[in-house]
Amino acid sequence: MPKLKSLEQLESLINELKEKENKNKIVLKVALGTCGISAGSDETYEELLKKIEEENLENIEVIKTGCLGYCYAEPTVEVNEPGKEPVLYGNVTKAKVKDLVKTHLVEGKIAEELIIEETHKKAI
């Protein structure tokens, strides 16, 4: 990446990044702050990758984020589907990943028993 030399270059890079983004993919966000990791969210992350591959699911990206704020329900996984409100799952331990992938990503239903009521609201 060559260094950015002006406001205009930064703006065009930002636009490029926004456009390049695949708006149709499903994004799974796994909270990997210190609190999440101590509750096993790194295992959850690895297991998600594994199960998604096993199920041959495409168009899904799993990203590591910092703490979402729901420390009491770690590990947490937020499922963002294009055009839908994000769904936030709590206490998704490694053992529960299989259920989550099957119910939500394969069958397209909400895994009710894992859900956290309030979803993550953005300010800006």
Place this chain on the structure above:
Amino acid sequence: MPEQVRIVLRNAGNIDPENIEDYLKNNGYLALAKALKLKREEVVQTVLDSNLRGRGGGGFPTGLKWKFAMQAKGDEKYVVCNADEGDPGAFMDRSVLEGDPHSVLEGMAIAGYAIGAQKGIIYIRAEYPLAVERLKVGISQAKNYGLLGENILGSNFSFDIDIRLGAGAFVCGEETALIHSIEGFRGEPTNKPPFPANSGLWKKPTLINNVETLANIAPIILNGADWFKQYGTENSPGTKVFALAGDVKNVGLVEVPMGTTLRDIIFDIGGGIKGDKRFKAVQTGGPSGGCIPEEYLDTPIDYDSLQELGSMMGSGGMIVMDEDTCMVDVAKFYLQFTVDESCGKCTTCRVGNVRLLEMLEKITSGNAKMEDLDYMVSLANVVKNGSLCGLGQTAPNPILSTYTYFEEEYKEHILDRNCRAGICKNLIRYEIIPDDCTGCTACARVCPTEAILGELRKPHTIEQEKCIKCGSCYSTCRFNAIKIV
């Protein structure tokens, strides 16, 4: 349901903190680019207009501090990010750094431009390895993009950021102690003035801001002071991140507009008290703060209202306590913390706090007299008024606030030798309720001092002389047949 508003946590939990492109996609570094097109004075003016107050605890107007640092004479200046976060129970700053390091780096670079500094230093405790790692990744990525380092975005402004690890002493979060620690000396505070803005690191003008304060800067520059002021109260605009902990159902991080009430945070967002017990008090402000009882739950939270209640905003730790909490014991916990963390430089803090702790121990062990209470309060005021730095000046707050709101509990400990919460060991007894005891022998088996006697299937009894009040029997009994009296 009160809404959370995410300004500081705008990206935390939403983006990959180790990928600068994720930050850029959310208009990252646009505020820095915009600031570089403005005059330094204009940047400072925007921060002044926003009325942002420092989130590190004191609530000092950030714009004013920036203005002093900008006006200070000197070709070398520093921006220091205070990431020491020493309050027990607090983890807001850690979450911001782990979840969105660039928001802090960008805030620092804007501050650097505004005051005319070329160098930033993040002072962070070594106990935060993940945050340190993500900051390092962030700094190197930002440099690769020309967003930190030489001639940022083609301008003639250069700014570099270094990380300094602190050993995690509470007093090192105090700004003068922090400066000494970075300089390689013991983390001991010194008198102010001179303030760091005029004479800080290596006697150069130094701007010290808290993590959360800095994370607020980019949105303010990008959206303007009026946008910021639409949130919060007139004297405390914006939001505050709280680390909700203790006996509350939903432990975690919340970011709410200033002026949200304690009740909204604890009972709506926090989901109320665990195990449906009764609320007793909420502790805010860490060791510098105090306990707030139920009758003030509807107070809108901002810097001034919490201070009026004898507590503090502090950095945003909020520890909820249920009916099984002994308020004298809570005061003792915080005082023990201060005594352990005092640097020992001034007498009032070094000796005064130890004496106060001894008083509390006397009360909780049932050996105090009523006169001791007056002595305790007057000594607390001496420590408050006579100490060198903020640590000593606020150390008596937990005592004074619990004494103000829970005076009768102090008196019960002394006059009735009773601890109503059943916490203070010397003042309680465990007894077996004969009607409820099935004689299962479980309690007798766990008792480490063989203080429990009885035959199988017959009610047991506790020999008080042998009992060391460890509570093992109480937590083992499945029939609720043991009571604390």
